[in-house]
Amino acid sequence: xxxxxxxxxxxxxxxxxxxxxxxxxxxxxxxxxxxxxxxxxxxxxxxxxxxxxxxxxxxxxxxxxxxxxxxxxxxxxxxxxxxxxxxxxxxxxxxxxxxxxxxxxxxxxxxxxxxxxxxxxxxxxxxxxxxxxxxxxxxxxxxxxxxxxxxxxxxxxxxxxxxxxxxxxxxxxxxxxxxxxxxxxxxxxxxxxxxxxxxxxxxxxxxxxxxxxxxx
Ligand SMILES: N[C@@H](CCC(=O)N[C@@H](CS)C(=O)NCC(=O)O)C(=O)O
Numbered sequence: 001x002x003x004x005x006x007x008x009x010x011x012x013x014x015x016x017x018x019x020x021x022x023x024x025x026x027x028x029x030x031x032x033x034x035x036x037x038x039x040x041x042x043x044x045x046x047x048x049x050x051x052x053x054x055x056x057x058x059x060x061x062x063x064x065x066x067x068x069x070x071x072x073x074x075x076x077x078x079x080x081x082x083x084x085x086x087x088x089x090x091x092x093x094x095x096x097x098x099x100x101x102x103x104x105x106x107x108x109x110x111x112x113x114x115x116x117x118x119x120x121x122x123x124x125x126x127x128x129x130x131x132x133x134x135x136x137x138x139x140x141x142x143x144x145x146x147x148x149x150x151x152x153x154x155x156x157x158x159x160x161x162x163x164x165x166x167x168x169x170x171x172x173x174x175x176x177x178x179x180x181x182x183x184x185x186x187x188x189x190x191x192x193x194x195x196x197x198x199x200x201x202x203x204x205x206x207x208x209x210x211x212x213x214x215x216x
Pocket of ligand 1: 016017038055067068069
């Protein structure tokens with residue numbers, strides 16, 4: 001298979017795919033986007049990556065990148081006009097640690113809060129509160145800035161916010177009334193109202209063989 005542009009296999013609502021799309025946009029990479037059905041994954045997709053998770057990026061040279069953070073790093077390594085990656089090694093390490101907390105603990109509690117019926121003995125409220133405690137730490141990081149590292153979104157914001165968005169969606173009324181972390185609420189609101197998010201949340205029908213190329 002030879003393509004002119006890298007191809008991103010994506011699923012609109014997936015937070016991992018969202019952060020990959022955001023990085024691709026902010027790093028101004030031209031990629032084709034193909035919406036995948038997670039319920040019926042095409043053979044073409046499964047042949048690329050047996051994990052069967054989105055996002056997957058297929059490069060013109062045939063290389064496959066099938067982890068969202070690796071896709072973000074790929075984009076950053078080519079062009080990083082907004083300095084998503086900090087020049088300061090210490091801050092960069094802290095960013096990676098923070099992302100790890102969200103990909104690990106936060107996601108663990110988010111899943112058990114959002115989909116409590118799918119987990120045996122999951123105590124919805126307990127998991128909501130555990131995730132809230134992690135957000136309280138972010139609240140302190142946002143004391144001086146709108147975004148984690150200053151006046152514009154960088155690596156930790158774009159990697160974490162798609163999961164915070166899901167946390168709100170799990171119970172919007174509770175989040176809006178009872179979270180009581182005003183800086184986190186503003187931070188999420190700025191993200192939800194951003195042009196950037198609306199650009200990467202356009203709706204596409206599931207890609208089928210023969211469909212014209214759609215550029216992200
Ligand atoms: N560690 C992976 C996780 C990706 C992931 O779990 N994506 C979910 C969708 S949000 C998925 O594709 N799940 C497979 C499925 O639902 O069949 C990454 O960062 O790319």
